[in-house]
Amino acid sequence: MLIVTLGITIILQFFAAAVAVKLTKVTKFNLSWILISFGFIFMAVQRLAEFLPFVTNFQPQYFRLFYIWLGAIASLFFAVGVFLIQKIFNYMKQAEVRTRGQEKALLNAVIQAEERERRRFAAEIHDGLGPLLSTIKMSVSSLSNSETSAASQAVINNVNVAISEAFKSIQDISNNLSPHILTNFGVAKAIRNFCNKVNQSKGLKVKFKSNIVD
Numbered sequence: 001m002l003i004v005t006l007g008i009t010i011i012l013q014f015f016a017a018a019v020a021v022k023l024t025k026v027t028k029f030n031l032s033w034i035l036i037s038f039g040f041i042f043m044a045v046q047r048l049a050e051f052l053p054f055v056t057n058f059q060p061q062y063f064r065l066f067y068i069w070l071g072a073i074a075s076l077f078f079a080v081g082v083f084l085i086q087k088i089f090n091y092m093k094q095a096e097v098r099t100r101g102q103e104k105a106l107l108n109a110v111i112q113a114e115e116r117e118r119r120r121f122a123a124e125i126h127d128g129l130g131p132l133l134s135t136i137k138m139s140v141s142s143l144s145n146s147e148t149s150a151a152s153q154a155v156i157n158n159v160n161v162a163i164s165e166a167f168k169s170i171q172d173i174s175n176n177l178s179p180h181i182l183t184n185f186g187v188a189k190a191i192r193n194f195c196n197k198v199n200q201s202k203g204l205k206v207k208f209k210s211n212i213v214d
Contacts, residue, residue, distance in 0.1 A: 003054050010051055013044035032084030039077035046070040122177035129170050137163045 017040035020033070027033040049070065140159050188210045195206040 003051075007051065010044065010047045013040065013047050017041045017044045030088075032081045032088065035077045035081035035084070039074045039081060042070055042074035042077065046074060118177045122174040125170055125174045125177070130167065133163055133167045133170065137167070 017037065020037035020040045024030075024033055024037055137160060140156055140163065191210070192208050195208045198204055198206050
C-alpha cells in the first residue's frame with residue numbers, strides 16, 4: 001500500500017513539474033516561476049529517490065543526506081520564487097495605484113477643459129449676441145416713438161416682445177452652460193439660489209444648509 005501511495009505521489013509530482021515547466025513559456029520565462037518549476041522538479045526527484053529503495057536494491061550510502069539536500073534545495077527554490085512573486089504583486093499593486101492616479105488626473109483635466117470650454121462658449125453667447133440684441137431692441141424702440149400707423153405699431157411691439165424673449169433665452173442658455181453665480185460666488189450660493197428659484201414655484205419647499213463659508 002505504501003509503494004502504491006508513493007508511486008501515485010511520484011506521478012503527481014512529475015505531472016505538476018511538467019505543467020510548471022510548460023507554464024514557464026506562458027509567463028514569458030519569469031524568474032520566479034522558473035525557480036518554482038525547479039522546486040517542483042526537485043520535489044519529484046526527491047519522491048523518486050524515496051521510492052527507489054522499495055523497488056530496487058539501490059540504496060545510496062548517504063541516502064538520508066541526499067534526501068535532505070533535495071528537500072532543502074526544493075524549499076530554497078520555492079522560497080525564492082514566492083519572494084519574487086510577492087515583489088511582482090507589490091509592483092502590480094503600485095502600478096495599479098499609479099494608473100488610478102493617472103486616470104484621475106486625466107479625468108480632472110478633461111473636466112476642467114470641458115468647463116473652460118463651457119465658460120468660453122457661454123461668454124461668447126452672452127457678450128456677442130447680447131449687445132447685438134440690445135442694439136436692435138433700442139433701434140426698434142426708437143421706431144415706436146415715431147408717428148406710425150396702428151398696424152406698424154403692432155408689428156413693432158411684436159418685434160420688441162420677440163427680441164426680449166430672445167434676450168431672455170440667451171441669458172438662460174448662457175447661465176445653464178456656465179452659471180455666473182457659481183463662477184463668481186461659489187457652489188453654496190449657487191445651490192441656495194437654485195433652491196430659491198424652486199421655492200418660488202410653490203410646488204416644492206426646499207431648505208438648504210451648508211457649512212461652506214460664502
